[in-house]
Amino acid sequence: MASVQDRVIEVTTRVLQLDPSEVKPEHSFTSDLGAESVQSIELVAMFEEEFGIEMDEDAALAVTTVAAAANYIEGVCKQQGVEV
Amino acid sequence: MSVVDTRKTHPLIDTTEPNLLEDIFDYGLPPKIRFDGPLIEYIDGQPVEFDPNSAKQRDIFITDTTFRDGQQARPPYAVDQMVHLYDLLAKLGGPNGVIRQTEFFLYTKNDRETLDRCRELGHEFPECTGWIRAVKGDFRLVQEAGLKETGMLTSSSDYHIFNKLKFKSRQACMDSYCEVVDAAFEAGVRPRCHLEDVTRADWDGFVMPFVDRLMRMSEQVPDELSVKIRICDTMGFGLHYPGAELPRSVPKMIYKLNQECGVPSERLEWHGHNDFHRVHANGATAWLYGCDALNGTLFGFGERCGNPPVEGAIIEYISLKEDLCGIQTEVITEIADYMRSIDFPIPENYPLVGKHFNTTRAGIHAGGLRQDERIYNIFDTAKLLNRPPRVALTDKSGTDGVAHWVNEFFGLKGEDRISKIKCHKVARWVMDQYEVDGRITAISDEELEAKVQELMPQYWEKYATSASAR
Numbered sequence: 001m002a003s004v005q006d007r008v009i010e011v012t013t014r015v016l017q018l019d020p021s022e023v024k025p026e027h028s029f030t031s032d033l034g035a036e037s038v039q040s041i042e043l044v045a046m047f048e049e050e051f052g053i054e055m056d057e058d059a060a061l062a063v064t065t066v067a068a069a070a071n072y073i074e075g076v077c078k079q080q081g082v083e084v
Numbered sequence: 085m086s087v088v089d090t091r092k093t094h095p096l097i098d099t100t101e102p103n104l105l106e107d108i109f110d111y112g113l114p115p116k117i118r119f120d121g122p123l124i125e126y127i128d129g130q131p132v133e134f135d136p137n138s139a140k141q142r143d144i145f146i147t148d149t150t151f152r153d154g155q156q157a158r159p160p161y162a163v164d165q166m167v168h169l170y171d172l173l174a175k176l177g178g179p180n181g182v183i184r185q186t187e188f189f190l191y192t193k194n195d196r197e198t199l200d201r202c203r204e205l206g207h208e209f210p211e212c213t214g215w216i217r218a219v220k221g222d223f224r225l226v227q228e229a230g231l232k233e234t235g236m237l238t239s240s241s242d243y244h245i246f247n248k249l250k251f252k253s254r255q256a257c258m259d260s261y262c263e264v265v266d267a268a269f270e271a272g273v274r275p276r277c278h279l280e281d282v283t284r285a286d287w288d289g290f291v292m293p294f295v296d297r298l299m300r301m302s303e304q305v306p307d308e309l310s311v312k313i314r315i316c317d318t319m320g321f322g323l324h325y326p327g328a329e330l331p332r333s334v335p336k337m338i339y340k341l342n343q344e345c346g347v348p349s350e351r352l353e354w355h356g357h358n359d360f361h362r363v364h365a366n367g368a369t370a371w372l373y374g375c376d377a378l379n380g381t382l383f384g385f386g387e388r389c390g391n392p393p394v395e396g397a398i399i400e401y402i403s404l405k406e407d408l409c410g411i412q413t414e415v416i417t418e419i420a421d422y423m424r425s426i427d428f429p430i431p432e433n434y435p436l437v438g439k440h441f442n443t444t445r446a447g448i449h450a451g452g453l454r455q456d457e458r459i460y461n462i463f464d465t466a467k468l469l470n471r472p473p474r475v476a477l478t479d480k481s482g483t484d485g486v487a488h489w490v491n492e493f494f495g496l497k498g499e500d501r502i503s504k505i506k507c508h509k510v511a512r513w514v515m516d517q518y519e520v521d522g523r524i525t526a527i528s529d530e531e532l533e534a535k536v537q538e539l540m541p542q543y544w545e546k547y548a549t550s551a552s553a554r
Contacts, residue, residue, distance in 0.1 A: 045508040
């Protein structure tokens with residue numbers, strides 16, 4: 001099964017229409033990957049759908065990098081009893 | 085020459101608690117108008133102090149001319165329309181008569197029928213008064229209508245005296261006006277002299293001598309007949325700035341009439357026009373300098389660029405008095421809705437009643453509204469005007485704007501509000517309208533409603549019934 005980070009990268013490439021090779025864990029969604037306002041919201045919505053979780057809006061939007069998103073999502077999955 | 089250094093240092097007063105200045109910006113009222121000192125005006129070279137706080141204690145009031153000046157600028161209202169508007173004016177002004185009087189033409193059968201039907205409603209306020217030319221023959225109309233007071237045209241500039249009315253001299257003009265005033269006294273009707281074009285008149289040479297004579301004439305009659313003076317800024321030339329000179333200075337005009345000619349404040353009325361965008365400020369200034377009555381029309385509609393807007397004066401009144409004083413502010417919205425229903429156009433950005441007066445389009449503003457409505461709303465417009473703040477969606481609205489619109493549409497508050505995340509499909513549709521389809525217009529409420537139904541079906545199912553019920 002793919003890791004949380006791999007799944008985050010897969011969702012990110014789909015939403016931002018990028019090639020997987022363009023997305024690195026240390027990349028910022030906005031400054032490196034070019035996510036605009038609506039895309040940031042779409043990313044959060046797609047992460048919720050991918051992992052079957054509900055995220056706090058402000059906390060989720062405060063996450064800046066791919067790696068941080070993976071960490072944050074792992075924590076939420078754990079809290080909400082979702083196996084990853 | 086030495087230069088006085090007026091600079092001071094201003095250290096930061098740090099705090100972790102916001103100071104929202106709620107004493108002034110009480111969200112449940114229009115922001116209060118406070119003064120921290122006297123107003124100084126140089127009159128004939130001497131400094132004269134005015135206490136602006138006196139307006140808070142004086143019985144200032146609003147008079148209406150929607151059916152006279154307002155109607156001069158449009159096709160005639162139907163009788164039923166005027167009667168309904170009169171009824172709404174009474175409701176708006178409340179039992180204390182903040183809207184004290186309204187004036188009617190007396191020339192046609194419809195004019196008379198309207199007046200009779202308005203009086204049959206039995207409202208104490210606004211009192212119905214008339215409006216006639218300064219012609220003795222017209223006075224018969226006032227007598228027949230049984231009115232206690234009538235306005236009469238007493239034009240005061242030489243543009244009018246010589247070029248319009250063709251008088252041979254100022255003396256002949258003044259004598260003619262005074263004859264009509266005498267006729268009013270004889271009939272037991274209070275004359276209200278409308279000093280037309282007074283902001284373009286010779287004050288020393290005509291205006292003040294005429295008003296002096298009117299005051300002398302008033303001394304010969306009971307108080308209830310004594311002449312009222314309407315100061316008519318016919319062309320909108322009036323200036324509210326301190327230090328402006330006559331004949332354009334609002335402060336100096338009020339002072340001269342009030343203090344030098346001895347016209348009491350309660351018998352002074354300001355009537356403005358908006359040719360230079362000064363109409364409301366000039367009217368409110370008249371209140372501050374000692375004129376009790378501010379004459380206006382609903383939504384400022386009147387000759388050319390219009391008159392002081394009555395609804396603006398209402399809000400100014402509350403701001404000065406720091407109390408609703410019996411005014412039913414939500415009737416402003418009711419009147420605007422009625423005016424639209426009879427094809428009276430109100431611009432979308434018109435203060436207090438325009439479709440978008442409290443609508444924000446910028447996403448960052450919508451974000452502010454989401455956090456605290458007060459950030460981008462002038463006062464509690466839902467409570468005072470039945471108009472909660474809205475967000476209109478464009479490419480600048482962002483997801484905050486979309487979420488605000490959705491929550492307002494469903495009427496959701498607090499914990500029940502739907503997050504931006506759940507609105508992402510609608511937000512994407514909005515952005516694509518502009519970025520993909522090249523749209524250049526705002527998105528209508530109807531379009532959004534359809535999209536919410538299509539893209540947020542689970543919420544539609546849950547909340548649409550309550551939305552349609554509102």
